[in-house]
Amino acid sequence: MNSIVHKAESRGHANHGWLNAKHTFSFANYYDPERIQFGVLRVLNDDIIAGGKGFGMHPHDNMEIITIPLEGDLEHKDNMGNSAVIRQGDVQVMSAGTGVFHSEFNKNGGQPINLLQIWVFPNKKNVEPRYDQISIRDIEEENKFYQILSPDENDQGVWIHQDAWFHLGNFEPGVSDTYKIKKQGNGVYLFVIEGEVEVKGQKLTKRDGCGIWDANEFTVSAQTNARVLLMEIPMTMVYTDDM
Template sequence: MSKKVIHKADTRGHANHGWLNSYHSFSFASYYNPERMGFGLLRVLNDDTVAPGMGFGAHPHDNMEIVSIPLAGELAHKDSTGNEKTIRTNEVQIMSAGTGLTHSEYNHSKTNEVKFLQIWVFPKERDIKPRYEQKSFKPEDRQNQLQTVVSPDRNDEAIWINQDAWFTLGTLKPGFSEEYKLHMPHHGVYAFVLEGEVEIDGEKLSKRDGMGVSDTESITIKAGSDAELLLMEVPMK
């Protein structure tokens, strides 16, 4: 029997700092909920909006896989390994913090907000050399289908992650129906609805709702409207 946990959008932690408006699906910073310390090895799912010209100053990380997915606007990135990049919609960025690094993230625009997801996953191998990568993905390759954007397979077209984890995006039309098969036993999948209405294993989810399913080999996805969906498959322990 599969296990399900549902996090409705309005139950998330919330912090509005003026320049940063952030919603936390799991405990983060000043938001602490002992029942929301992550889903398996997925530790952080932050839904961030950053004001024009503002951002996060240089701060340290270690031994964490950090994935950034821009939803609107442009996010400028700079880190202590020498990378200075800008990521945009239809791109995905990953940073393996490994033995440790510092980085900063700023809204590249002086006039428009940037919206992005910041996701943390515990690494498979600790203390690796810090690593940065970003990649562009064709939006047409997720039209009414699932597009893998993060994978542990270095030969995959997706961006590589130091963990047995797969992230998948879909831009779905009403009536879309598909079974997503998990890659490995003892994995779970956390679904996050970016837009629209989606039904997963019979549970109806709306914009910014999250749902984790574990103890299962697959989940069934149905779109009730035009929808955008992110799936994050991770080991549960």
């Protein structure tokens, strides 16, 4: 097993007043040639958006975009006709494909919101753009990893155009769970949302990240109450069935 650790304090930081953003990988004005991406995982942003503020209409293409609110509610609108509120406990996905415009706003007055925005390179270019969101409240489990995203639209959670699987885990102190890689050659990026865990003797605390590859499985052990996001993704970009 190979691994790399990105401590929370090593992330890029941009405070625009209305937006306080931490970047695990190079993004906007933050550039680190050693931190461009991990496999096909391109962006992992930890954003705090002030009340009444947000991102106006802006474009994306050929990217799978996943949003996970950690605190508060986010209003989404796009040129596909979607208008929705993404709440804490939801997961949203948008396949940008041939191109989409969307906006994201915090409509909660003076209350800031905190969210993770994740970009994954797709395995198909120029697909038809689409939008989906689900509540994970009915599928979440305690003290084990549960799936929130996959490549299969008939599987649990949302789906994307990539051989990727995302899992969340809420753990009590002293509890361990072993994650088995679903596709040979994939790696996993582990992100500690809250608490402290240990992986292969490495202690990870709140907002630390750890990339793991050349492994068939690994065990995550909670040292405190902890919430962890696992993102299994291909380590190389391969496009199939270009449209």
